Amino acid sequence: MNLSEIIQPIKKELLEFEKTFKKEMLSKVKLLNIIAHYILKQKGKRIRPTLVLLSAKLVGDINETTYHAAALVELLHTATLIHDDVVDESNMRRGFPSINAIWGNKVAVLIGDFFLAQGLLLSLKHKEYKFLHITSEAVKRMSEGELLEIQSSRGNDFDEETYFRIISDKTASLISACCELGAASASEDDFIIEKLKFFGENLGIAFQLRDDLLDYLGDSAITGKPTGADIKEGKITLPLIYALKNSPRKESRHVMKIIKNNPTNKDIYYVIDFVKNYGGIDYTLKIAEEYLDKAKQFIIDFAESPAKESLLKLTDFVLERVS
Template structure:
């Protein structure tokens, strides 16, 4: 069965990366400068995570949104660094909460330096992000990014409350990913309109674009945790399963499962896991097309993100932001 969406298999983030390359270079310089501290462990630990890779998607969205709105100043670069610090701080805290050992194939900071150091350096990066907000001087920027920071924390707590509960609703699951992932995507995009002093309607449109893109992005991430494609690429699968997190593929498989399968899910999520359970979970998920169901919902959010951009004129900036949607979804295939 071909699960590909309407976008090409060659969907890429490269058009957006090319569009903001110069600004992103400046943002990276700001990141390196602002994570410096006389307390040597702070830049060492922060550099470990920031240098580990990733596509800097959230700051790239800030820079791309600003360009879409015709902004040519230097405020966007600082705010893009601010967004990356918020994101990095949440990763440090998440790895402690989830007791994670690996991130992007590398040992996590909490494994190398311990939980206490990871939490405290995460706090440092949050503080740096607020310093950058204050330096920008816009109360609207401060409102957007500080609100997003609070919402992310709420989402993480809600997810923690849901761990081990197979009976959570799809609505509750979507509330979690909207808060813990999409909120920062939305804020990252919205501030691009604010620094360009664009009308409120454009700021709302970019916030909506970021929100819908963020949900689609997280849906694909949650599907990939059970994907054979991930395994074939040598990437770890089943992390969410082992942590007892109930994501959409599990919800779909549980809802459509037999009585025996539902009993299986209750045991592995709420009680205990045994050797071979992950393989059994993968078979059940495949039997009920739970990954395809997750991909389908991601495509719907992707289409909504594209519709959010209708307010803007066609051009290379808009096209690059559309390509980011296709990339977020098509990376699953």
């Protein structure tokens, strides 16, 4: 399964989206344009605009407001990635030096703010107030998720319930917003829009579960970040939570001590083996499959179409992806 196959029903529309997105990234400030071109060169997988466009096509027709919605979420996503790199003190993004690594934290924060403002202004300019409501709710949830993660990482009470609250807000909220925005751009039926919203929520949770698995299984040359990065940063994700819960107390306490004390590369490989040995990988994979099955149920009743087929393929891609 690959993305080029999934985007076939919206291939032309994605090219149209790129024009809108590029236009909204640019400014009269030379430094900002230099950085915008640097970001555009890296071009990610465009999963979020793909979700907007496919969701619109599933329930109706892609139109001008659909392109605005796709540009809005990609501007917001780009802003959050830039801000995340500052917060995480990360020097790499998609295999390239991060914005903060090249231009410093101050410029990175301001660039992120600019992209967020551009997205909101795009909706205001076209009086797409429903888009603003959906997006603002997503930004609120993303911020709450980040803060809950910071709060929880300072204690030892990190459990599955807290973990799922965090990933639901941090990751699933924006993916859910993509599907909701796409549906809202092509339909006024609240029931249909809500179905796409919940499809995206479950897909987003599975997406993050797979992302957390890649920290234990991924190839850094493919993922663009070093394997074990979450461990090094002290992030406690589901594979580790499960392994800690199902291992001897003495061993789990030793692992927690490693994580909280700047683990070396040798320590990271020890933790990866620990998680594999105590079932953290298999358990997380099983839970991700359950969330993808839930996601599929929200669109299963829609009429057969290339857009529906692509959305169902995308759920499989989420589970199989290696980056």
